Amino acid sequence: MNTPDNPDHRNDPPAARNSWRSLDALRLEAEWQAQEHALEQERRGLPLDPADSRLAEYRLIARALRTPAMEPLPYDLAAQIVRHVEGTPAAGELFERWLLRVLTAVFVAAMIYAIATYGAQWAPAFSQLWPTLSPQSADWAGLLVGCLAVSLAWQGVVRLMRHDVEMPAGMA
C-alpha cells in the first residue's frame, strides 16, 4: 500500500516526520492485511475468531459483499441476448440496406423527371393501348376491382392482427 502523508505531522522535523511516516505506513499496512485476511477466511468459510474484533468486523463486511442484495440474473437473459444480437443486422447488412434505399430514391427521381419531360409525347401512344369498354363490361370490371380491394384489405387486417399477437405490448 502507498502510505499517504498524515497532515498532523507535516510541521515536525524531518527525522521525526520519517518515523511518523513509517508508523503510519505500518498502521495502514496492518489494516490492509486485516481486510485481506478477512476476505480469505470468508472465502474458505473458516469460523469467526471472537478475539480479533477488527478481523471479525471485516469478516462481516466480506460476508455482506459476497451475498449482495442484488437483482438476481434473469433466467432467460442469455436467450434474450442471443435473440437481440441475431435480430440486429451486421454493419455490412446495414450499409447494403442504406445503399438500396439511396438507389431506389435515385431511380424514382429519374423516373419522375423522365415522365415530366417526355410524358406529353408518350401519352397519346399509351392512350391508344387502352381497350374501349362497353358500359356493361365497365360494370363487371368495377366489380372485379372492388372484390380485389376487399380481398387485399382483409389480408392486411389479418397480417396486422398476427403482428400484434407476435409482438406483445411494450416490445413493438
Place this chain on the structure above:
Amino acid sequence: MTEDDRKLVDAVLGNVPGAFERLVREYQGLCWHIIQRMVRQPEDTRELCQEAFLRVHQCLHQYRGESALKSWIGQVAYSVAKRHLEKRRIAIVEPVGEEDDGLSLLDQIGDGFDLETACADAEIAAGLHEEIEALPPLQRTLLTLYHLDEVPIVEIARITGLAEGTIKSHLFRTRARLRERLQARMGVTA
C-alpha cells in the same frame, strides 16, 4: 488467453451454431454484476447487457488474446455502463478530500465490538447492505468484482482501465469506511 477461450472465440467467429450462446452463458453473470453495480436499475441493466454482448459480437474479431477473454468482455460491459452513467451525468466516483485519507478513516474507527450481537443481528446485515448500496458506482463495482466475482486486482485494472494502486486504494478506503459505518450502526442498535 486459455485454450478454451481460444476455441470459443474461434467457434463464435466461425459462426458455429450455439457458440455465441455458450459465450453469453459463460460471461453473463460477470456482465450482469458489473452493469448492475454501476447503474442499479434492473431494466437498464438488462438493456445494457444486451448492448454489451452486441458489441462483443461485433468486435470479437478485434480480440487479440492479450488478456483473458473474461477481462475483455468485462471491459466492454464496464465501458457500456460507464457511458450510460456519463450520459445521465451521474458521477461514478465521489471526490476524495484531503481529510479523507486512509489514516483519517482509521482514526474514526473504534475498538469496541460485540461479535455475538453483530452476527446474530439481521438488522446489522441489512444495514451493511444499505451502506454498500449507498456507495458510489465505481466503489460498489470494484468491491463486487473483488469479493463476489473473485477477480484479481490485475484483471480489475484491465477491466476498468484504472491503475492497480488506485484500485487498492479504493478497496482499502471503502472497506475501512464500511467498518466505520458498521461500528456506528452497532452503536445505534446496541
